[in-house]
Amino acid sequence: MNLDEIRTHISSLDNELLTLLAKRKGLSLDVARSKLQNPRPIRDQAREQALLVELINQGRTLGLDAHYVTQIYHTIIEDSVLSQQALLQELLNPQDDTPAISVAFLGLRGSYSNMAARKYLSRFKANMVEHNCDTFQQIFDTVESGQAQYGILPIENTSSGAINDVFDLIQHTSLSIVGELTQPIEHCILVAVDTDVSKLTTLYTHPQVYQQCSQYLATLPGVKVEFCAASSNAMELVAQLQRPDIGAMGSADGGELHGLTPLVKGLANQKQNMTRFIVVARKPVEVAEQIPAKTSFIMSTGQQSGALVETLLVLRNHDIPMTKLESRPIIGNPWEEMFYVDVAANVNCAAMRSALAELKDIVHYIKILGCYPSAEVAPTRVSSKALNQGQVPAPLAAKPSLQHEQAATPTKTAGLALQVGRFTISQQEPLLAVLLSQWPERHDLQEIARQVKEQGGQVLGVPCFGQGDNQFEQSRLQQLREVAQQFDLAPLTTVHTPEQLQRAAESLDVLLLEPITAKHNELLAAAGRSTRPILLPLADTQAQTLADAEQVLAQGNQQLALIDTQARPLADLLRLQQHSRLPLLSQLTQADAVLAELGVVLKGAGVQGFCLTISEDDNLVPLQQLAQRLYQD
């Protein structure tokens, strides 16, 4: 076949794929209708887990990687669940037959709020009429006066936190919250014509985008930054100017609406940059009981001692998980606070009704802001156990419990739980990290990453520091991050100094400390100030280890695990665990003849994770054996 013929063939396969996806979506909506008649929760993670294992195994026989199949199906299932939820909501809250839905949001076409509005409405069949607003107040006014049916408002951001202006306006509105959504915020340089970064002289953007990208912008000293009212205004301007020396900063999707293309992506200092938006409307909605719901309310408790604790106890006594608590001053009552609370519960469920009745008796004021479908569809993780056993786990006893769907999100354990990337470390399913002893060729790195993922590992560690200048190290950090991301692994590196720690923390998920004596305390302090999970090697004595850990915890970082790097006697490890609530990991070497057995014994003794050191030339059979033993027993 020549190139044209191959491409024709690919296009025809893509066509078939799309047709099949559309058919699948149709069937998933049939499932939703059947669940309505025979009430069961929309989300069925046991079914998803079984499906994924089956697909992964089937994929393997066709030569497709586990991570590839998983990624594709996470997207398909997320859409399937959200579409089922939207259908159920539509059936429960019939709309007038409006051919178009009007939405008020901040900024112009292409703003982050506009992209959120588009995403939210994509599940309705109607067209969208856009109301551009200059202020949050104007959004509330536009919806309250009936000019728009919905308003979209950003409420919190993973880097900058709560958006206070919105919390304050919510206290005074008659509108209800009817929905939520989370939107990744990925800042890019957008240009109107074919050009290069070195040709840029001016960038237009919003001050907040500028702040969030300050580290990248510091690398472009010759470029002048000009501020606009919103990133969408910057896009509009750059699209008009059509010049190779001028760019805008904003989202790639937003830029596309103005005919702009991204020149550089991923500019934010904080890589996991996401904003949660709420959707407001004049009339509250009812949420189907098969869907995980959230309820938001505000309350003021007065300043008597223990007042807030009393209210939280009411939630706890009814087993209602709180997902957010914010406090804002009450204007006119100095030092009094209004509390804004989100709970993962339907306002109409029995537990919530009685909790609200009890709360009304003990607070000064309480107002329900709304009950709405929770937009979080956390991907069903295929357990490393299922992956290694290569069998489909029997679906859990089909118990159509509506209450328990809420509990799909992992519960926090009493000790300190370490969250590494998307993985929460636990004794049942220990963490498996592979640490290369040297930097390999990029192709080898990819192949190792692929195999680590295939075996159910979660972390890929490679040394990035100490072999070249800053730029060289930076490029390694970048490469490691990219490869790890490609295979859905958490990237790790070893850091020796506070400066290295700071740089690694900008792009990697986990940091292994290897303090050099002169910088020991400085490194611990820097680890404490960081927000990344830290692996702290055991010191010579238990007292010293606990003191080191305390130094990190005292600076605010609670994402800390201890790691035994010297194969200490089991008795020492057990003794340590009695004195520390921190997860304990063990570093093992590939060469150990009894590696897999060692892993099993350590796991039995409570070790919650393993870091296997390998060199580039090692074969990965021991990794496979370790993974199989760890996840099978």
Ligand SMILES: C=C(O[C@@H]1C=C(C(=O)O)C=C[C@H]1O)C(=O)O
């Ligand atoms: C389609 C269903 O509903 C949901 C979506 C699934 C899917 O798209 O495969 C699987 C399980 C459920 O979370 C179902 O229950 O089968």
